[in-house]
Amino acid sequence: MKRSLWTAKLVYDDGALRSGWALLAADGAAQDLGPLAELQRRYPGLPLQDKGVYLGPPLVNAHTHLDLGLLPTFKGDFSEFLEYVISNSGLRGLAAARQAIPHLGQRVLGSIASNDEALVSWLLSEAELEGVVYWEVLGLLPKQGERELIARTAALLHRWKALERPGGMRLGLSPHAPYSLTPSLMRATVEMALELDLPLQIHAAESPAEVEYFARRSGPIAKFYDKHGLPANLHPTGLSPIEYLAELGVLDARPTLVHGVQVSENDVRTIAASASTLVSCPRSNVNLQAGLPSYDLYRRHGVTVALGTDSHASAESLDVRDEAYFLLEAGFSEVEVLRMALAGYDALRLPRPGFGKGTPLGQVEFW
Ligand SMILES: [Zn+2]
Numbered sequence: 001m002k003r004s005l006w007t008a009k010l011v012y013d014d015g016a017l018r019s020g021w022a023l024l025a026a027d028g029a030a031q032d033l034g035p036l037a038e039l040q041r042r043y044p045g046l047p048l049q050d051k052g053v054y055l056g057p058p059l060v061n062a063h064t065h066l067d068l069g070l071l072p073t074f075k076g077d078f079s080e081f082l083e084y085v086i087s088n089s090g091l092r093g094l095a096a097a098r099q100a101i102p103h104l105g106q107r108v109l110g111s112i113a114s115n116d117e118a119l120v121s122w123l124l125s126e127a128e129l130e131g132v133v134y135w136e137v138l139g140l141l142p143k144q145g146e147r148e149l150i151a152r153t154a155a156l157l158h159r160w161k162a163l164e165r166p167g168g169m170r171l172g173l174s175p176h177a178p179y180s181l182t183p184s185l186m187r188a189t190v191e192m193a194l195e196l197d198l199p200l201q202i203h204a205a206e207s208p209a210e211v212e213y214f215a216r217r218s219g220p221i222a223k224f225y226d227k228h229g230l231p232a233n234l235h236p237t238g239l240s241p242i243e244y245l246a247e248l249g250v251l252d253a254r255p256t257l258v259h260g261v262q263v264s265e266n267d268v269r270t271i272a273a274s275a276s277t278l279v280s281c282p283r284s285n286v287n288l289q290a291g292l293p294s295y296d297l298y299r300r301h302g303v304t305v306a307l308g309t310d311s312h313a314s315a316e317s318l319d320v321r322d323e324a325y326f327l328l329e330a331g332f333s334e335v336e337v338l339r340m341a342l343a344g345y346d347a348l349r350l351p352r353p354g355f356g357k358g359t360p361l362g363q364v365e366f367w
Pocket of ligand 1: 063064065203258310311
C-alpha cells in the first residue's frame, strides 16, 4: 500500500481533538500521528488525503433499543408514544434486532433489551458489536410479584455475566424510568447492579409529563396509570424526577441518565455532584415534543454528556452522526458534537481506545 498522509479538520489525539493534524497511513496501519506540517517535514512528498471533519476512534451511540428494530418513527405526544411502544411490544426481540443491526451507524453502542432473554444471550455471546446491553427492568407490581421479578432478574444476570467475552458486549442493567418502577423495585434493581458491578442506564427527566407526575401526581402519566388500573400512590409527590432518584439513593450508583431534558439548575447540580453522566438523544426529544436539554447548563456544571439515537421508534435512523448533524444545524460547533459522540465511551464505562501509531486503518473512523 502506498504511503499517504490522512488529514481531517479535527484529529483525535489522546482524548483531545486537534486541528491541523494528520496521520501517516502505510501498510494497513497508522505509522505516525502529529501536526501536519511536522509530518510533511518528516515524510516529504507524500500525497494528502482529506478525510473530512473527523479522524479518530469509532464514535459511540450511547443509547438505543435494538429490540425495537426498525419500528416506524413516531412523532407526537409522549404519553401516546408510550401506548405506541406498548401496542408494538410483541414485535420486540432478537428478530427485530437482527433487522436493525445492518442499519447501525456505529458498532460501539449502549442498547436496552426488554423482555427477550435470547436477544441478551446472543448479544453477549455472538454479536459483532461492542458496548453494553442493558437488561430492562420495570414493574408496578404488588409486593409478591415484585419479589418474584427480582429473584428471576438476579438469576438471569448471574447467567448472563458468564457470557461476557473480550471484545464483545458487556452486561448492564436498566431500571426503565423513575415512574415505571415502584420505589422498592428501583432500589432492588440498583442494588443488583452494584453487587455485580453492572453499568446502569435510566431514562430520566424526559418529558413534561414526567415532571408533572412527580410534582403533583397529575397529567398524562397519572391518567395512563388510572386507565390501566394501577394504584395512584405508587410514588411520592412534590419532587422533580432527579430529586426523586437522588432521595432514593439511585444516583449514588452513578447511573447514566438518558434524556435529562426537563431539569432545573439544582437538578443538574445534583447530577454533577453524583458524577452521573448524561446521554442526550435530541432528535427523539424533538419527535416526542419533550424539548431539548440545556447543554449549556450541563457543561457549566461539568456533567459528561454523550449522544445516542434512542430507538428507531422515536428517531429516523440509528446513526449517531445524524444526532450530530442535527446539533450542528442548531448552531453547535463540530468540536462540541464530536466530544459528545466520543463521550459515549465514558457513559458506557468503556476505556477510550488508543489511537495513533499502530492503530489498524480498519479501526480508524473518518467522517
Ligand atoms: Zn430510550
